Structure formats: structure tokens, C-alpha cells
Amino acid sequence: MEETALSESESTKSQTLTAFLGLRGLIVDGTLAPGSRVSEPLIVERFGVSRTPARAALAQLAEEGLLAKRERSGYEVKSYTEQDVFQAIEIRGMLEGMAARLAAEANVSASHLQAMESVVTELDDVVGRLTTDSEQTEYVHLNNEFHRLLLEASESEMLAMSLERIKALPFGSPNAFVESLSLNHAAVKKVLIMAQEQHRAIVECIRKGEATRAERLAHEHSFCAARYLQLLRAKDEPIPWIAEKAKRANRK
Incomplete structure (x- = not known):
């Protein structure tokens, strides 16, 4: 049981990193323009990860300053002057x-x-x-x-x-x-x-x-x-x- 839990934890970390780097790349190279809405389903579909790693990647990118919380729900690519x-x-x-x-x-x-x-x-x-x-x-x-x-x-x-x-x-x-x-x-x-x-x-x-x-x-x-x-x-x-x-x- 312990080995299974550890394996799942490692898988989640790996998927989070995949989603984080992939989404960050889309923002940095301009594929996702400022103001573009970014959602969990988009990340799940684009990078083949589950919802938990997708959610974690969004939170990390918001902490970095690349995403901003939308008024109602979700995130968008942050705009800078x-x-x-x-x-x-x-x-x-x-x-x-x-x-x-x-x-x-x-x-x-x-x-x-x-x-x-x-x-x-x-x-x-x-x-x-x-x-x-x-x-x-x-x-x-x-x-x-x-x-x-x-x-x-x-x-x-x-x-x-x-x-x-x-x-x-x-x-x-x-x-x-x-x-x-x-x-x-x-x-x-x-x-x-x-x-x-x-x-x-x-x-x-x-x-x-x-x-x-x-x-x-x-x-x-x-x-x-x-x-x-x-x-x-x-x-x-x-x-x-x-x-x-x-x-x-x-x-x-």
C-alpha cells in the first residue's frame, strides 16, 4: 500500500511539472496572449494530465505572476504594461x-x-x-x-x-x-x-x-x-x- 501511495505521489508531481512547464511555455512564447482564459480542462486535454496536477500548475503560475485570478472563476494570462x-x-x-x-x-x-x-x-x-x-x-x-x-x-x-x-x-x-x-x-x-x-x-x-x-x-x-x-x-x-x-x- 505504501509503495502504491508513493508511486501515485510521484506520478502527480511528474504530471504537475509537465503541466507547469507546458503552460508556461505557451505563455512565454506568446501562444496564449494576455487576457486569454486558462482552465483546468484546457490543461488536462492539452498535456494529458489529471485535474489535480492541472490545478496545482495553475496555482504555481499564478504565484509566479504569469496568471491572474478571474473575477468569477478560473485564471487568465496576466497583462503587463x-x-x-x-x-x-x-x-x-x-x-x-x-x-x-x-x-x-x-x-x-x-x-x-x-x-x-x-x-x-x-x-x-x-x-x-x-x-x-x-x-x-x-x-x-x-x-x-x-x-x-x-x-x-x-x-x-x-x-x-x-x-x-x-x-x-x-x-x-x-x-x-x-x-x-x-x-x-x-x-x-x-x-x-x-x-x-x-x-x-x-x-x-x-x-x-x-x-x-x-x-x-x-x-x-x-x-x-x-x-x-x-x-x-x-x-x-x-x-x-x-x-x-x-x-x-x-x-x-
């Missing part, structure tokens, strides 16, 4: 600035610094030849790796938990807007080159123990994401996580 997005970017920048400061104040190992420098070197090569989708994918992977190593260098569990909350939002990751743009565009490449110089400078500050400058650079680095958003607006590209009504209201 551009101001919300810019503020989330700045909060991430403040947290990553703190990570850089803590890393510069700590005795980061030579091997960890070497790993960060290796990523910067690889990014140099990718930025220099960005012309294809495969290279764009490579850039996104390496950029994620740089930010992971930066956080790891801070050795702060509290900071990691705080950043995880921000990056759970669809526009909260360092690559949120990079993946929506053609990286071969001249204006985008200027931002990428500037971001890459900031990567290099952050590592150098950590190596030299220049905590204040490292913090300032990492905070400033987050504004590259804001610049990507501005480029999307200039091209009048749709931004999946911002409701059109909220976007227009914010521009007035």
Missing part, C-alpha cells in the same frame, strides 16, 4: 549588480574566473559573425551561461532565490528580447557589442576586486534589455507579454 517590463529589467539589474559586487568582494577561484573569461571569448567570436539563426541560438546559450556564472560567483543563496523570481517572468531573463530580434540588424549589433564589452569589464572588475565598479557595470548592463525592447517598439513588433490595450495606454 511596458512600465512593468522596464521596472522588472531594472530590478534584475540591481540584483545582478549586487551579485557582481559580492563576487568582487569574495575570493572567487581562478578556475571560476577562467570559466567566465572563456565564455566572454566565445561570445566575442559569436558576436563577430552573427548572421544565422544557429549563431543566434549560440549567443543566447552563452549569454545565459555568463549570467549563471556571475550569480554563482556571488555565492549568495538569497540572491539566487530573488533572481529566480524575476527571471520566472517571461520578460525577466537576460535573453528575453534578444530572441525576438534579428541579431544581424545594425542597431541590434551595436547593443550586442556594448553588452559584450560590459561582460568583459565585469569579469575584470571581479578579478581586481573592484566591487563598486563591478556593481555599477552589472546594473548598467541590464539596460541592454531595455534597449532591445525599444528596438522592438521602433519596428512596431508585437511583444507577446504586453497587452495591446496596456501598450497603447502607456504610450499616451
Whole structure:
């Protein structure tokens, strides 16, 4: 009996994770637009899970801020304004600035610094030849790796938990807007080159123990994401996580 109960519990956890990741993906990639109603039956049918895991996935995504409770019943995809997005970017920048400061104040190992420098070197090569989708994918992977190593260098569990909350939002990751743009565009490449110089400078500050400058650079680095958003607006590209009504209201 005990083994059966444990098996059922594991199955429920697995189904919850399947529903959670699947639904989160639909929201992040814009398949489910802001304001779209999301119900348990939809999740059950789409991901082949039972109602209990579907209900748990909805609650988790509401806690992350991707879903909002409807007045009567159920959930809908939460709408954000551009101001919300810019503020989330700045909060991430403040947290990553703190990570850089803590890393510069700590005795980061030579091997960890070497790993960060290796990523910067690889990014140099990718930025220099960005012309294809495969290279764009490579850039996104390496950029994620740089930010992971930066956080790891801070050795702060509290900071990691705080950043995880921000990056759970669809526009909260360092690559949120990079993946929506053609990286071969001249204006985008200027931002990428500037971001890459900031990567290099952050590592150098950590190596030299220049905590204040490292913090300032990492905070400033987050504004590259804001610049990507501005480029999307200039091209009048749709931004999946911002409701059109909220976007227009914010521009007035």
C-alpha cells in the first residue's frame, strides 16, 4: 500500500511539472496572449494530465505572476504594461549588480574566473559573425551561461532565490528580447557589442576586486534589455507579454 501511495505521489508531481512547464511555455512564447482564459480542462486535454496536477500548475503560475485570478472563476494570462517590463529589467539589474559586487568582494577561484573569461571569448567570436539563426541560438546559450556564472560567483543563496523570481517572468531573463530580434540588424549589433564589452569589464572588475565598479557595470548592463525592447517598439513588433490595450495606454 505504501509503495502504491508513493508511486501515485510521484506520478502527480511528474504530471504537475509537465503541466507547469507546458503552460508556461505557451505563455512565454506568446501562444496564449494576455487576457486569454486558462482552465483546468484546457490543461488536462492539452498535456494529458489529471485535474489535480492541472490545478496545482495553475496555482504555481499564478504565484509566479504569469496568471491572474478571474473575477468569477478560473485564471487568465496576466497583462503587463511596458512600465512593468522596464521596472522588472531594472530590478534584475540591481540584483545582478549586487551579485557582481559580492563576487568582487569574495575570493572567487581562478578556475571560476577562467570559466567566465572563456565564455566572454566565445561570445566575442559569436558576436563577430552573427548572421544565422544557429549563431543566434549560440549567443543566447552563452549569454545565459555568463549570467549563471556571475550569480554563482556571488555565492549568495538569497540572491539566487530573488533572481529566480524575476527571471520566472517571461520578460525577466537576460535573453528575453534578444530572441525576438534579428541579431544581424545594425542597431541590434551595436547593443550586442556594448553588452559584450560590459561582460568583459565585469569579469575584470571581479578579478581586481573592484566591487563598486563591478556593481555599477552589472546594473548598467541590464539596460541592454531595455534597449532591445525599444528596438522592438521602433519596428512596431508585437511583444507577446504586453497587452495591446496596456501598450497603447502607456504610450499616451
